[in-house]
Amino acid sequence: MVSACVLVRTSHGKFEEVVERIRQVKAVKRVFPVLGRYDVVADVECAGIKDLGEAVLRISRLAGVVFTETLVEVQR
């Protein structure tokens, strides 16, 4: 199991819809709008790094998502 913290910036004022859209992505365990340098943060969990890449790609393609930064869990 590999986790990632996905930091998202949305187009202006769109964070509520983006949060709902991200919530639909199966690998997303937790998602919430935030204050600070980002608009939304998601906790993503997948079986492997390939599935994680696909989940993050899907998030980055959602309408309203302008920018994502992914912090992938170090594998040991």
Place this chain on the structure above:
Amino acid sequence: MNACVLLKVVPTKADSILETVKAIRSVRKAFLTYGRFDIAVFLEVEDYRELREITIRINEIDGVRSTETLPEG
């Protein structure tokens, strides 16, 4: 209330810091990360006061260089 706290730490102390952070009651998930930060932490707190208490505690851990807190808004 959810929050995400991102840490930059002294590399040699990352593992011990992670253990210390995981022991904090309101921490739901914490893991070492690649990228601009070294540790990502997901918290669930009652309010901003509790969040502040925890971010102070995290900042006091030996080896923590800086933190960026993203509270639910």
